[in-house]
Amino acid sequence: MPHPPVINDTTLRDGEQTAGVAFTVQEKCAIAHALAAAGVPEMEIGIPIMGEEEIACINAIAAQARPATLMVWGRLTEADLAAALRCDADIVHLSISVSDIQLQHKLGRSRDWVLQEIGRIIGAAARTGRSISFGAEDASRADPAFLAAAACQARDHGARRVRYADTLGVLDPFSTYAAIAGLRTAVGNAMEIEVHAHNDLGLATANTLAALRAGATHASTTVNGLGERAGNAALEEVVMATRHLQQGETGVDTRQLVGISQLVEQASGRRVAFNKSIVGEAVFTHESGIHVDGLLKNAATYEAFDPAEVGRERRTVLGKHSGSQAVRHAYRALGIALDDDGLTRRLLARIRHHAVQAKRAPTQDELHAFLRASQQGGAGVLAA
Ligand SMILES: CC(=O)SCCNC(=O)CCNC(=O)[C@H](O)C(C)(C)COP(=O)(O)OP(=O)(O)OC[C@H]1O[C@@H](n2cnc3c(N)ncnc32)[C@H](O)[C@@H]1OP(=O)(O)O
Numbered sequence: 459m460p461h462p463p464v465i466n467d468t469t470l471r472d473g474e475q476t477a478g479v480a481f482t483v484q485e486k487c488a489i490a491h492a493l494a495a496a497g498v499p500e501m502e503i504g505i506p507i508m509g510e511e512e513i514a515c516i517n518a519i520a521a522q523a524r525p526a527t528l529m530v531w532g533r534l535t536e537a538d539l540a541a542a543l544r545c546d547a548d549i550v551h552l553s554i555s556v557s558d559i560q561l562q563h564k565l566g567r568s569r570d571w572v573l574q575e576i577g578r579i580i581g582a583a584a585r586t587g588r589s590i591s592f593g594a595e596d597a598s599r600a601d602p603a604f605l606a607a608a609a610c611q612a613r614d615h616g617a618r619r620v621r622y623a624d625t626l627g628v629l630d631p632f633s634t635y636a637a638i639a640g641l642r643t644a645v646g647n648a649m650e651i652e653v654h655a656h657n658d659l660g661l662a663t664a665n666t667l668a669a670l671r672a673g674a675t676h677a678s679t680t681v682n683g684l685g686e687r688a689g690n691a692a693l694e695e696v697v698m699a700t701r702h703l704q705q706g707e708t709g710v711d712t713r714q715l716v717g718i719s720q721l722v723e724q725a726s727g728r729r730v731a732f733n734k735s736i737v738g739e740a741v742f743t744h745e746s747g748i749h750v751d752g753l754l755k756n757a758a759t760y761e762a763f764d765p766a767e768v769g770r771e772r773r774t775v776l777g778k779h780s781g782s783q784a785v786r787h788a789y790r791a792l793g794i795a796l797d798d799d800g801l802t803r804r805l806l807a808r809i810r811h812h813a814v815q816a817k818r819a820p821t822q823d824e825l826h827a828f829l830r831a832s833q834q835g836g837a838g839v840l841a842a
């Protein structure tokens with residue numbers, strides 16, 4: 459990767475567009491503050507044309523979120539631009555559909571009209587002296603030649619950035635790479651390209667990484683992958699995958715990702731799945747005998763990265779898939795050394811039976827009870 463990617467976190471804009479989610483001003487300020495404190499360099503914080511309350515909220519967030527660079531979202535209209543200019547935002551982002559299907563059926567407009575509007579409104583926006591970003595909505599379903607023409611028109615009228623939106627999440631990493639490489643060739647090296655990937659097919663993070671490899675400079679993310687429908691590329695995934703797969707650093711303090719995830723989980727009312735990568739409750743918990751045996755010998759045998767990188771610890775639990783090493787390990791933690799293979803096997807059988815009946819790991823008291831029941835005259839047990 460030629461340069462580290464710049465994260466533009468849009469939890470407070472696209473994240474809040476998750477159906478049923480609505481943050482209070484206080485929640486938005488707290489999220490923005492936490493993101494900025496963790497080193498997230500950019501945030502998209504609202505939609506000024508929504509009205510006075512939204513503008514006041516954006517300005518309240520702005521007071522909390524610096525030194526992050528702050529962006530507001532608008533349609534490519536004079537009214538949206540005027541509303542955006544009332545906000546304490548560093549970047550005004552103005553967006554228009556570029557796919558024929560949206561132009562025809564949503565806007566009832568032609569490609570020529572889009573190019574004209576880009577010239578007129580991006581030009582006016584740039585003359586205000588603000589930094590301007592051009593949003594190409596539904597870029598992934600657009601004719602690449604028209605997308606390139608629109609992006610170049612925006613660049614030529616003063617936009618510093620084009621956001622390539624895979625609005626419906628219909629790309630895979632191969633098509634993303636090709637699309638962004640083509641756009642990079644079309645707009646040249648000076649223009650920033652932001653990838654905005656949706657997760658309808660579960661590929662948002664993969665597509666974001668592909669875009670960064672192909673020449674995108676910025677990546678839209680949301681905490682916990684919130685966002686329209688199946689959501690956006692998750693902040694925590696893009697940050698950690700950039701480090702581990704692309705040898706890049708985003709500048710985000712990875713030990714703060716879990717706290718931020720919990721903050722957004724609470725404010726959004728959207729539970730994080732137990733197996734959600736990076737931040738899910740169970741993603742550093744191991745049960746399978748072969749894995750636990752390997753982990754006890756060297757954690758790198760079964761961990762993609764050290765959980766301490768995100769301020770977490772590995773856990774091993776006993777269950778249906780445990781092996782004898784895990785049983786010995788669990789009893790060692792209770793101060794009991796098992797040196798009899800037969801006893802260890804009998805305990806394993808009890809633990810497996812328990813796991814199927816109770817559908818959970820045994821408690822410490824239960825482990826003691828299993829031991830008493832499995833002992834034959836105390837043989838096989840030593841004080842650890
Ligand atoms: C892919 C994305 O995530 S884009 C961002 C989407 N986010 C949101 O919609 C959340 C915030 N939205 C809102 O608060 C409202 O929809 C508003 C304030 C933007 C607009 O509200 P309303 O004026 O009541 O319009 P409404 O939402 O019913 O319809 C959208 C209008 O915007 C037009 N429009 C949609 N996108 C664009 C665009 N990029 N440029 C210009 N006009 C657009 C539509 O054609 C429609 O206009 P019409 O009523 O003349 O047909």
Ligand SMILES: O=C(O)CCC(=O)C(=O)O
Nearest residue numbers: 553593594595596623625
């Ligand atoms: O800014 C843009 O154009 C992208 C809007 C968006 O959220 C999307 O297309 O998914």
